[in-house]
Amino acid sequence: MTFHPVPQAAQLQPGKGTTVSVAGKRVALFNLNGELRAIDDTCPHVGAPLGGGWIDGGTVACPMHGWEFDIKTGKGVTVPGCSVKTYEVRNNDGIFEIAIN
Numbered sequence: 001m002t003f004h005p006v007p008q009a010a011q012l013q014p015g016k017g018t019t020v021s022v023a024g025k026r027v028a029l030f031n032l033n034g035e036l037r038a039i040d041d042t043c044p045h046v047g048a049p050l051g052g053g054w055i056d057g058g059t060v061a062c063p064m065h066g067w068e069f070d071i072k073t074g075k076g077v078t079v080p081g082c083s084v085k086t087y088e089v090r091n092n093d094g095i096f097e098i099a100i101n
């Protein structure tokens, strides 16, 4: 597992999400009350970007058809069998980094 710097993470405001490209992967990054969390950006339904979804508490709703996912665990809420991968995020001396295998 390798940590990759994501400089734009520092600009992400609480309650917001975005899509970032990390080591060639699309990752959805969220700021939950100051805590940064990362999951796969690609919705398992038909591939819409979850980083552009609607955040409600600890879940994000896909912007295309509204399937919801738990941001901390990646577990599917709307369709329990359809979950997304989570990625570790760390703050390394003020630079946020995401771990990609």
Ligand code: FES
Pocket (backbone or CB within 6 Å): 043, 044, 045, 046, 047, 048, 062, 063, 064, 065, 066, 067
């Ligand atoms: S593409 Fe995400 S719910 Fe359909």
